[in-house]
Amino acid sequence: MSGQLLSSGVTFGAIYAMVALGYHLIFVSSGILNFALGEQLAIAGLIALSFHEMGLPMPIAILAALITGSLVGLVYERLALAPAERSLPGAGPIITSIGVALIFTHGRTLIWGPNPKAFPPFSGESNAAVDFLGGRWLVQSFWVIGIVAVMTAALLLFLRRTYLGRQWRAAAQNPVGAQLCGVNPAAVTAGSVMVASFLVTLGGIAIAPIVLAGGFYGLTFGVKGFVAAILGGFESTGGAIVGGMTIGILESFLAGQLSNAHADIILFAVLILMLIVRPKGLIAVREAARA
Amino acid sequence: MTRRNLQLLVVPGLLLAVVLGFSLVTDSLYRYQLGTLAGIYAVAAVGLGLLLGGSGQISLGHAGFVGAAAWAVGVFTREQGWPWLLAAAVGIIIATLVGVVLGYAALRLEGHYLALATLAFGLLFFEFMDTYLTAGIYGVPAIDIFGFEFKSAKALFIAVWIIVILCYIGSRAMLTSRFGRALAALRDDPLAASSTGVNLARTKITVFAISAALGGLAGALFAPYQASVTDSSFGFFLSVNLLMMVIIGGMRSPAGPIVGALFLVIVPEFGRQWEEYRLLGYGIALVAVIVLFPGGITSIGERLRRRAVAVDPVTAASPDGAEFEHAAEPHGASAPQEAAATPALSVAGICKRFGGLEALVDVDLNVYPGEIHALIGPNGAGKTTLFNCVSGVDMPDSGTVTMGGLEMTGKPAHTFAQKGLMRTFQHARVFGGLSVLENVMVGSHSAMRTDPLRGMLRTPAARKEERAISDLAMGHLEAVGLLHLQSRPADELTLADERRLEIARCLAGDPSILLFDEPAAGLGDAEAAELGELILRICRRQNIGVVLIEHHLEMALGLANRVTVLDFGEVIARGTPDEIRNNETVVAAYIGTAA
Numbered sequence: 001m002s003g004q005l006l007s008s009g010v011t012f013g014a015i016y017a018m019v020a021l022g023y024h025l026i027f028v029s030s031g032i033l034n035f036a037l038g039e040q041l042a043i044a045g046l047i048a049l050s051f052h053e054m055g056l057p058m059p060i061a062i063l064a065a066l067i068t069g070s071l072v073g074l075v076y077e078r079l080a081l082a083p084a085e086r087s088l089p090g091a092g093p094i095i096t097s098i099g100v101a102l103i104f105t106h107g108r109t110l111i112w113g114p115n116p117k118a119f120p121p122f123s124g125e126s127n128a129a130v131d132f133l134g135g136r137w138l139v140q141s142f143w144v145i146g147i148v149a150v151m152t153a154a155l156l157l158f159l160r161r162t163y164l165g166r167q168w169r170a171a172a173q174n175p176v177g178a179q180l181c182g183v184n185p186a187a188v189t190a191g192s193v194m195v196a197s198f199l200v201t202l203g204g205i206a207i208a209p210i211v212l213a214g215g216f217y218g219l220t221f222g223v224k225g226f227v228a229a230i231l232g233g234f235e236s237t238g239g240a241i242v243g244g245m246t247i248g249i250l251e252s253f254l255a256g257q258l259s260n261a262h263a264d265i266i267l268f269a270v271l272i273l274m275l276i277v278r279p280k281g282l283i284a285v286r287e288a289a290r291a
Numbered sequence: 292m293t294r295r296n297l298q299l300l301v302v303p304g305l306l307l308a309v310v311l312g313f314s315l316v317t318d319s320l321y322r323y324q325l326g327t328l329a330g331i332y333a334v335a336a337v338g339l340g341l342l343l344g345g346s347g348q349i350s351l352g353h354a355g356f357v358g359a360a361a362w363a364v365g366v367f368t369r370e371q372g373w374p375w376l377l378a379a380a381v382g383i384i385i386a387t388l389v390g391v392v393l394g395y396a397a398l399r400l401e402g403h404y405l406a407l408a409t410l411a412f413g414l415l416f417f418e419f420m421d422t423y424l425t426a427g428i429y430g431v432p433a434i435d436i437f438g439f440e441f442k443s444a445k446a447l448f449i450a451v452w453i454i455v456i457l458c459y460i461g462s463r464a465m466l467t468s469r470f471g472r473a474l475a476a477l478r479d480d481p482l483a484a485s486s487t488g489v490n491l492a493r494t495k496i497t498v499f500a501i502s503a504a505l506g507g508l509a510g511a512l513f514a515p516y517q518a519s520v521t522d523s524s525f526g527f528f529l530s531v532n533l534l535m536m537v538i539i540g541g542m543r544s545p546a547g548p549i550v551g552a553l554f555l556v557i558v559p560e561f562g563r564q565w566e567e568y569r570l571l572g573y574g575i576a577l578v579a580v581i582v583l584f585p586g587g588i589t590s591i592g593e594r595l596r597r598r599a600v601a602v603d604p605v606t607a608a609s610p611d612g613a614e615f616e617h618a619a620e621p622h623g624a625s626a627p628q629e630a631a632a633t634p635a636l637s638v639a640g641i642c643k644r645f646g647g648l649e650a651l652v653d654v655d656l657n658v659y660p661g662e663i664h665a666l667i668g669p670n671g672a673g674k675t676t677l678f679n680c681v682s683g684v685d686m687p688d689s690g691t692v693t694m695g696g697l698e699m700t701g702k703p704a705h706t707f708a709q710k711g712l713m714r715t716f717q718h719a720r721v722f723g724g725l726s727v728l729e730n731v732m733v734g735s736h737s738a739m740r741t742d743p744l745r746g747m748l749r750t751p752a753a754r755k756e757e758r759a760i761s762d763l764a765m766g767h768l769e770a771v772g773l774l775h776l777q778s779r780p781a782d783e784l785t786l787a788d789e790r791r792l793e794i795a796r797c798l799a800g801d802p803s804i805l806l807f808d809e810p811a812a813g814l815g816d817a818e819a820a821e822l823g824e825l826i827l828r829i830c831r832r833q834n835i836g837v838v839l840i841e842h843h844l845e846m847a848l849g850l851a852n853r854v855t856v857l858d859f860g861e862v863i864a865r866g867t868p869d870e871i872r873n874n875e876t877v878v879a880a881y882i883g884t885a886a
Contacts, residue, residue, distance in 0.1 A: 033406060080578045087585040091349040094406055095538060096581050098351075098531060102574025109567070219527065223414060230407060261422040268415035275408045276396040 003135025005256040006249065011141040011210065012224075013248020014148040015041075018203035019225025020232060020240035021155065022196030027234050028172040030189035032081055035097040037200045038222020039104035044069055044204025045119045045213025046112045058120065066201050073197025076100045077190050105218055116215040119208035126209065144206045151199060152241055159237065168192065224251070227271045233281020243281070299463075302546055303456050310452040314445055323444035324516075329556035330451035331512045336536040336548030337458045338505025343534075344542030345466055346498045347478030348397075349406045352413025353533050356386040356506030358525030359416060361513045365428035365520035375434045379511035383504050390503025394496040405499070413530050420522035427521035434515045441515075451512055455549060458505065461747045463545035465501075468746025468753065469732075469739045474498055476722045476733045483720035486682060488708035488737035488800060497743060528570075535573055538580050541587030543724070550588050633696055635660045635836035636712070636804045638681055641690035643673075643860075650676045651687070651860045658804065658836040663827065665851035665868075666840045669880060672857040674840045675717060678806050682714050683707040695803060709737040713797035714806035717840075719789035721796075723782030727773055730781050730792055731764035734799025760799075767795040771825060787818045794825065798833075805829070807839045811846055819843060823850050844881075848872065856880070 022037045047068050051061035080100050084092030120126060121140045129136045159165040171178040171188040179185055204213075211217060228247045232239025247267065254263035274281070313326065339353050360382030367378035393412055397405030434441040434450065441447045465471050473494050476484035485491050514520050532555065540551025559569055580587060586594065634657040643651040651673045658664045666674050679685035681692050683704035692699045694710050713734070722730050739760060741753040768774040771791040776784070784792060790810055797805055807826060811819035823846050830837045841847035848854065848868040856864040856871060858880040864871060871877055 080582065083582040084578075088581055090347060091343060091406075092581050092585070094349055094351075095534060096578045098534075099574045099577030099581070102531070102570050102577065104574075106568070106571040106574065110571075223410070226407060226410070259422075261418055264418045265415060265422060268411045268418065271411040272393070272396060272408055272415065275404055275411070276392075 002253070002256075003133050005135075005252045006133060007135040007137045007141060009249035009252030010245065011138070011144050011207075011248070012252065013228075013245040014145050015203050015207050015221060015244075016224045016228040016247050017241045017244025018148050018151065018199050019221055020229035020244045021152065021237070022199045023225060023229045024232075024234060024237060024240045025155070025196045025199075026189075026192045027229075029168050029192040030085075030172075030185075032085065032093045032189070033097070034081065034193065034196065035094065035222060036076065036100040036104060037196060038220070038225065039101040039218035040069060040072070040197055041200040041204035041207075041221050042216070042218035043104055043108050043112075043214055044201040045208030046108065046117065047201070048205050048208075049117055049119065049213055050112075062205055065205060066198055069201030070194045070198045073193045074190055077193035081193065082186065082189065101218065101222070105216070108214060112214055116212035119205075119213045121209040122206075138210060140206075140209045144203075144210075147202060147206050148241075151202065152237075155195075155199075156237060164191075224248075224267070227267055230271055230274055231281060236281060239281050303460055306452070306456050306459070306549075310449060310456075314449055320444050323448045325556060325560065327444065327448045327451050327516055329553050330448070330455045331509050331516060332533065332536060332556060333455045333549045333552035334451075334458050334512065335506045335509035336533050336540070336552045337455075337462050337545070338502040338509075339533050340537045340540075340542055340545070340548035341462055341465070341474075341505075342498055342502040343537055344544075344547070345471065345474040345478065346495065348495065348499070349534075350409040350499075350502065351406050351527075351530055351534070352393075352409035352411070352416070353502075353506050354525045354527065354529035355409075355413040355416035356390065356503045357510040357513060357529065358420060358520075358522075359389060360386045360507035360510030361520045361525070362420065362424065362428070362510075364511045364514040365431045368514070369428055369431050374436075375432075375511075375515065376436060379508070382511045383507035386507025386510065387500050387504040390500045390506075391496055393503075394499035397499070398492050398495060409530075413527060417522060417526050420525065424520075424522060427519055428514075429519045431514045431518050431520060433518075434512075447516060451516075454508070454512070458508075459545055459549060464749050465743060465747040466545060468743070468749075468757070469736060469741045470494075470497070470743040470746050472722075472725060472729050472733050473736055475725050475729075476736075479722040479724050480720045482684065482704075483716065483722070484733070485704040486684065486708060486714055486716075487733050487796060488705050489733070490703075490705045501743065531573070535577060537587075539576065539587050541589030543586055544589040544593075547587050547589040554588065632659050634658055634693075635695055636681065636838070637693045638677075639691050639693075641677065641680055641687045641692070643676055643680055643685065643687050649860050651680065654690070654857070654860070654862055656681075656838075656855055656862075658838055660803065660836050661830060661834040662852040663830050663837045663839055663850050665847040665854045666838055666857065667842075667844065667847055667854060667871075668857035668863075671859075673860040674857055675808060676860075677857070678714060678808055678838075678840065681707075682712055682806060705737070708800055711801065711803035712806070713800040713802040713804070715790065715793040715797060715808055715810060717808045717812065719786060719793055721781040721784065721789050721792050723780065725781055726778050727781055727784070727792060728761065728764055728768065728777040731767050731795045731799045732760055734767075734796035735760045735763065735801075738801060764795070764799055767798040770798065770829075771795045786813050787822075790814070790822065791825070794829070798829065802835055804836045804838070807837065807841075809840050809842060811841060811843045819846055826850060 019037055019041060023034065026032055026034050044065060048062050048065035051064040052058055056064060080096040081093045084096040121128065122143045124139050128139045130139065159169055167178065167183045168188050168191070170181070171183050171185050175185050224247055225244070228243035229240055231246055232241070232243025251263050251267060254266055317323070335353060335357050339350060342348050342350055363382035363385055364375070364378045367373040367381060368375055389412070393408045396408045434447065441450050473484065473489045476487065476489050477491055477494050481491055513524070517524065536551035536555050537548045538551070539554055540549065541547030584590070636658040638654060638656040641651050641654045654677060666677065668674055676685065680687040683702050683706060686701060694712060697710060699707060699710065722733060725733070739756055741756055745753045765774060765777065768777055771794050773788060773791050773795060776788065781792060810822055810826065814822060826837060826839065827850055829835060839847060839850065848871065851868055854866060854868055854871045855862055856877050863880060864874045864877050866874070
């Protein structure tokens, strides 16, 4: 029983972590909260399926979907987020990102119809599973976990080791100073939304074989990702991963013991409590203690 | 009755006429129900408008407040048999208390945490209803006020819209009162607001509580309107819908949310065949309005006005040069007697570190009433950090700050302002959304007594105080030469005028200590000279202790009675301007040679 709960908790936790990484990335580089990420995740599988139906082999179709997803991010950042930050700083981009989320949720029926679609697993038969740690694990779960691990490592390397990544962190810490050193803050914001879009698109495709492509779970993933980001501390890269895993496993076990709805109530209550007692997140608290 | 008072009656009168006219010509139950629903949403939207337009904060969970009160009214009237008024009061109190708790949560960090906390609350409430109150509450009785039952759709419609009109009048009065100015100050520039005496934490929690209370009122009306309370009415969609109403109608105008509520309830009725695209349309509208028309429908008139005014640009020049006749007294020659007096501001042993950087090391500074004390030093010497430490913006690591013998170390910025320390900023910080006159009136914030409730009710005492403060503010505007621009929005001012406005705002705080952070930066020589005269006059006439950070060395030394020189966070010299001119250490620090 508990092995089973662990398997689904870790799988979903990995996706929450991916969404939390997206929020974190955009937030630290521009101070913007982007509520559209969850819905972007929900339509990711549909985009890949469309490319596949055009005759592209699946891996290429997924690649095309990732590029498309990133470009969609660039487009709405330029059209909806950046101008909103100019016309109504702070609240503006929050509101327009909700608008973008509504467009994704309700506009996709125009293209793909109202029903979610089955998505083939990355390897093996659909629902292929193995025994591991006392539970049945879907083979796709390992894909999900592996992808999230690789992406996290890549992101950390990018932020810490590359010139561009250091520019981003500089822009996040001191926008004016970074600008004086030749960093273009508009490019950093646009880039961060693109990378976050890439991450949630990849996450959405990886989870699609498990939850179907294009289901109405955008708000759920979007909000759980938020709870994860808050738990880990919005400004910590590692915190997003720890937060996501914690939320995924906690949710899975609560839902197993009680029910899904009770699990949600407890999670949201935890979020409000966290905001009151530990607004900088669990990880940030530890980092502060070390400093 | 003055012309202004008559103008104030236009919108409520018009609304009332439309409501009564509507009820004379229509007998359609459907139209009454639609109109009532628009009115109920309008009440909640007015509350959200105060929060979003008034203070710049955002709530993504207002449906939770509406739902909590509706649920309370449903339970208490249906199951406990309470009268509606009592149940409504309890419902509104519950919503308000939740609002206070969430407002407190959001205070802990700057930025968007209120958005997150409210989102979590809205979802929590919905899940809670969905899980524990799945059955819903049915058969909620009609509103019953002292035996009069609002049973017919028409009676409820009229009652709801009278409440909407009262909410409109109240929110409009509140926005133009002391509290409304504090909200706008908080929205436009929190740092300047707190340094001007506005208690940010209290203001934020208060506006959030008021906003939640209006959400609660809407919920208390919703339960009897619907005659039932079910979870599906209060989901995330309602929160977004209310947000839409405020934004489409116009968040900066008290009528905006009402216009938005009518628009969003009525317009979709004409496009029923497009129902499935409604939310898609909402999404597009949210983006389009914020990006293209951030002021919403009600701002169209204001836009046209600004365009018409823009033909005649505001210039920096005063109508006549008379205000800046040269002061007769010689500059800085005779220092006022300071030996006997208590310093207006006394700083002892202040240290401040930023990580490994020692920004201030054991700095002492005494400023006496009626003297100008120049604080000079190369870039990065710690001058602005010292200002921040002695005005409550930054907390010194050690050392003490006293004002006129009063221990002030570690107090928040608004307390410093209340005790008579006012400051300007290196980059002029004015409240762009307020008029020039209102900016100055914010300076009197801590001297005023009117609370949000009295401001809303416009009690005689509140009106009297408002007039007195407004007269005082005009006096200060005259002193700095800005009286002719009093009703202009502050964001239309030139840099030179923004600095004068900052000074007028400082004067409105009736200061004993004034801190000027590079007041001449970015000004031409003539403007800088005028500003110097002004500072000198203020200091002498009102016996205010002035601390002046200035890179324009001749201006600083010309105005000052005494000078303190900082370099790398340490005091390297003090004395009269002449002593400083001849001090080798100072010259070395400025020119950069090894002494």
